[in-house]
Amino acid sequence: MPVARANTPGGPTGLLRQQVYEQLRGAIEQGRLPAGTRLPPSREQAASLGVARNTVLWAVQRLQAEGYVEARVGDGTYVSQAAGTPPLQGLVAPPRGLSRRGQLIAETAARWRPPHVAARAFRIGAPEVDSFPFALWDRLARQASPAQRSARAQYLDPAGDPDLRQAIALWLWASRGIRCDAAQVVVCSGSQQGIDLIARLLLDAGDEVLVEDPGYPGIRASLLAHGALARPVALDAQGLCIAEGATLWPGARMAVVTPTHQFPTGVGMGLARRQALLHWARAHDAWVVEDDYDGEFQYGSAAQRVPALCSLPGSERVLYVGTFSKTLHPGLRLGFVVVPPALVEAFAMARAITDRHAPGDAQAVLARFIADGHLLRHLRQMRELYQVRQQVLIHALADASDGALQITPSDRGMHLLHEAAPGSDDETLSRKALTAGVMLAPLSRYAMQSQRRGWLFGYAGYSEAEIVGAARVVARLAQGL
Structure with a gap:
């Protein structure tokens, strides 16, 4: 017709x-x-x-x-x-x-529905919240003088509180190996707003963007809402296959990657692949967006931790997106983007147009929290706790399933992947688990063209008892499939 x-x-x-x-x-x-x-x-x-x-x-x-x-x-x-x-x-x-444009934004519901219910095992991305030092945070907030509180109640720099930007820049150098000026740090409301700012400022409708497949649907939703075309690129043991992506989509203007701990498969991008990605960006005058959503959670010694992609020589075309939603808690709604100096003013203005600036009190307290060493101490505690919970998860699944559910441990991240046969049905178990009160995400939910299948087990935000109980539910349901 x-x-x-x-x-x-x-x-x-x-x-x-x-x-x-x-x-x-x-x-x-x-x-x-x-x-x-x-x-x-x-x-x-x-x-x-x-x-x-x-x-x-x-x-x-x-x-x-x-x-x-x-x-x-x-x-x-x-x-x-x-x-x-x-x-x-x-x-x-x-x-x-x-x-x-409004239709594109509204249609993102077909690809991504951010969770807004209380987290329970095994939902991914949920950090340990009960152990957060709320009393310490409140004490730091009360230490502000009346003059400081009054100043923070005014309209502020849309790029962020100067003390917080400085604290973030110093932290990035010490923790992730990134050398940047405080002026390059633009504070935003979490990594999702950071991705949104990047898409609005650096992409036109119809531009092609290389994305990991499987990968985070929130990234694809943001790109598509701005009219960009998210082009799926397969993964191997080294992460995004940039050579394949460059061949399939020679006109791509950007690549969005999670190189430290690929979401959701958990693989790390090796040095040779990182260098190839940076070479591609320079050769094609393209951008690379590094989403370091949980890069702080690496469980070896400090010397063994993998630095950020943005720390490598030749990374001038990399924009680094960080968030405190995982390191502290998602209710804080603070993150940041590290951008080239020439782009700072544009990003600050885009932030001003969107929501003017982040709350002054929260920014000031976070600056103190970082500068006084509290972030470092909190992360040390969480790394130790998450390692224990990861082991509890692995043993609980193996025990409850009589060895049928074996998951390989990881030296980084907040979740583990149990992979099934390519193209198999991973939705049925997830639906049955949800009915039984367990949040178990299927790997297919994050795929575009990829036939990789399996289940994601988040462990960071749940007690040992919750993990063991949920593991028994999953093991019982898996036996019936």
Whole structure:
């Protein structure tokens, strides 16, 4: 059936593209194009719809970037298996009246729904909160003089409190090997806002971005909400395969990576791969975004810890994103981006336009917390605690399953991956576990084209009793599959 044509202020070409895209996506979501269906060649689709082939190619590329379809080299384009999974079911269509950008933002619900319920085992990304030194934090807050409190109640520098930016810069040098000036640090509300600022300032609609597959859906959602095209790149034992990504997507303008502890597989990017990534960025005049979401949780000695990608020579085109949501607690809502000096003013203004600045009191107390050594002491305690909990998890799963669930330990991170056979069903166990009160994320939830499957076990934020109890539930349910 031909697509209806219309003239709009945005131009007929853009409207046709949008209409073709919406028709194809609707057919996938409503089941008229089931998972595994091979799409007709673009020329045939264009002829049947009465549009140019480039219009169909644009729509299919966007569907691929969003994970609805996947291209198989030499075999055509197929509806993704993930298109039939819960994140794409039961969605309410975006309300009418939204702009095209507004629709992109509203549609992120199809790809990412940030959790807002209390964490329980084995939800990933949840740090230990009960051990946070709240009394110490409150005491530091009370030590501020009336004049200081009054000053912090005013409108502040959108780039962040000067003392906090200085404390972060010194901390990064000591802990992650990053040499940067305090002026390069832009304080934001967690890593998600940092990614959003980067996408808004450095990407145009239609720009291609290399992302890890499997990888964090919050990153893809932010990119797609700004009209960028998230291009999946496979992983190996060294992390993102940049050579493959460069071949598949030669026009990519950015790569977003988690090199210290890849999310969600947990692999670390080796030195040779890091250097290849930096070389790619220089050769293509592209950016690399380093999301160091849990890089502080490495469990060897300080000498054994892997420094940040941003610390290497030739990393001038790397933007480093850090957060205190994992090192302290997510309720703090403070993170930061380290950007090249020439970009600081633009990032500060973008922050000002978004929400002006972070709360002054929280920034000032965090600056003291870091400068007085409390962050270092807290992290030492958490590293020791998380190591113990990781071992409890490994032994509890093995014991409860009579050795069927064996998980390899890791020297970093806050979760472990138990990988299953590629392409297997990992959703059923996760759904059954949730019904039984256990949050067990399937690896497929983070995949675009990747067929890697398995389950993610977060352990950092849960007591030994919670871990053991949840392990027994999972082991019992796994036996019935």
